[in-house]
Amino acid sequence: MNAWAEGNACQLQYPLNIELKTSNVPSGQTSDLATRLETLLNAEDRFSLHKFNVVTGTVSTNxxxxxxxxxxxxxSPAKATLRSWEPVLDVSHQLQTPEDLQNTALFLAGQIFEVFEDESAALSHLLDGTPFSGGRQAMQxxxxxxxxxxxxxxxxxxxxxxxxxTFSLFTPGASPSAWEIDQALKEYIQPLLNPLSSVSKFTIDTQVQLYAAFSPSISGPVFDEDRNRWSLHYSDLTGFVNAAEWPLSPGIGSGPTINFVLYHPSADKAPLLIAENDGTSWIIPQWGAVQIHNPPPGQNTTKLTLEDLRPDMLVFADQLASLLGVPPSPPSLSLRxxxxxxxxxxxxxxxxxxxxxxLSRLTLKLTSIEIPTSVAKSVDETLTRLDRACQDLQQGNFQSALENARIAETEVEKAFFEPSMVGQVYFPEEHKVAVYVPLLGPMAVPLVLSAINQLKSLRDRKKAKTG
Structure with a gap:
């Protein structure tokens, strides 16, 4: 336990396989290029957490x-393009002479560094100041x-x-009362959820709420006569959601609920914008997001079509990625x-x-705590899963590492918050004395008096015998 807590049980390393494919290049030159590229990649101090392995030909799916x-x-000039939906970097670069090999390797290394630069910064920042930094200097x-x-x-x-x-449509009146949300989710949200399913699973529900009034905690919206519009201020955004009246479930199932609110203002209070930035959407950290759908002037529709929902769904997709912690770069969704x-x-x-x-410090400090068998089993499972996660990381099996780390986190949380142990932690020996003294006190008084009387009687008998 202490070895993991002190960061000595695992050396965190992230091996990345880079597959190099060439066209119209002899195999010998391709191998030479791969060797040069791998040397350049692993010589960069900014990427000390990563270990690059450049291979040629077809390799496994990892x-x-x-x-x-x-x-x-x-x-033609050298250029590189990263595909949006695949982890593929298309590169065009002259490779005619032996001198071109090194230039090509340098160009490829620079492009690969750009792809993984944000990830390296995020990992370095995450490990900075923790026992797992391993003495490595954090990225500046x-x-x-x-x-x-x-x-x-x-x-x-x-x-x-x-x-x-949860996708919710709220409107202060009787319309719109319907929306083509199923088609919109299939068209704009599902393409994001499909690749994300390798990280987490998702369930979806939708709802429409009519006559949804603003939260009484906000002062807006206010009418801006100069710009002929209604405005909300930043101070209104945190209280915009009317938690008392809007039926937003705090949680369904075992996982957290992410709320997406589409608010359709009434015609007499449209357009409705954020005063400070003219925006119509914002994120509420660790809760969800809100998007205001301003109808075109003069339109009073009873149903929002797929085309109406398109800009809102695109915003929701970006907000969902942010709420899940998906990095903003590189451009390729698969790589992100x-x-x-x-x-x-x-x-x-x-x-x-x-x-x-x-947990280790707690048990050492409070030695009177009895460790339940369930806690011991959870700790053993945690250690096993952490060992596997470490091995998976070092072997480049990142999906398996994520799953093992997730189970380890669940098991150790279950052990730490074991109800029987929590009760013992908040009921130490001093509290036991405070509880039992009122109960034992009335019993102790006659016992003490009886003992005193017995001692006096014994003393009197001894005096009678000696007298």
Whole structure:
């Protein structure tokens, strides 16, 4: 337990397989290029947490990135394009002479660094100041970069194996009373959930609430005569959701609920915008997001069509990614989700190890606490899962590492908050004395008086015998 708490049980390392594919390049040159590229990648201090392994040909599905090099255009400028939905980097670079090999390797290394730069910064920031930093010097990050990383962590939900998504349409009147939400979810949200299913599972429900009044805790909206619109101020946003009257369930099932509220203002209070930035949407950290759907002037529809919902769903998709902690870069969604899996696995290992240390210190400090068998089993399972997670990380099996780390976190939390142990922690020996003294006190008085009388009687008998 202490070995994990002190960061000595595992050396966190993130091996990344880079698959290099070339066209119109002899195999010998491809192998030479791969060797040069791997040397350049692993020589960069900023990426000390990563270990790059550049391979040629076809490898297993755990490749972090595939580089597709086209050297057929001799005089065209070098360029690189990252595919949006695949972990593939398409590169065009001249490769005609031996000197071009090193130039190509340098160009490829620079492009790969750009792909994984944000992930390296996030992992370094996550490990900074923890026992698992391993004495490595943290990446030098600007104050702005640290604030962005902290903000992403604060905004996102705690890692969970499943989430429930609730999409709600609220309107202050009787219309719109319907929306083509099923088609909109299929068109704009499901393409994001499909790749995210490797990290967590998702369930979805929808609802429509008519005659939904503003929360009485906000002062707005107020009418801006100069701009002929209604405005909300930043101070109104935190209290915009009318928790007392709007039927928003705090949780369904075992996982946390992420709420998405689409508010359709009445025609006499539209358009409704945020005064400070002219925006119509905002995120409520670790709760969900709100989007205002301003109808076109003069429109009084009873149903929101798929086309009406399109801009709102695109905003919700971005907000969902933020609430789940998906990194904002690189452009490839597949790579961002892979980075999320590595970051989550690391965060869960750190959390489980810290809780193990707290549990160890607790049992050493309060030696009178009886350790239940269930706690011992949970601790054993936690240690086993942490060992497996560490091995998976070092072997590049990041999905398996995430799953083992998630189980370890669940088991150690269950052990730490075992009801019978919690009761003992908050009922120490001093409290037992305070409880039992009022009960034993009345019994002790006659016992003490009786003992005194017996002692006096014994003394009198001894005097009578000696007298």
């Amino acid at each position: 490749s972090a990135l595939t580089v597709q090099l086209d050297s057929s255009s001799a005089n 990050l600007s104050v702005e970069k640290k604030q962005k990383l902290d903000g992403r962590t604060t905004r996102a939900f705690k890692p969970a194996s499943s989430y429930h998504l 989700i892979s980075s999320l899996a590595r970051e989550r696995g690391t965060a869960l290992i750190l959390s489980a190890s810290s809780t193990l240390g707290a």
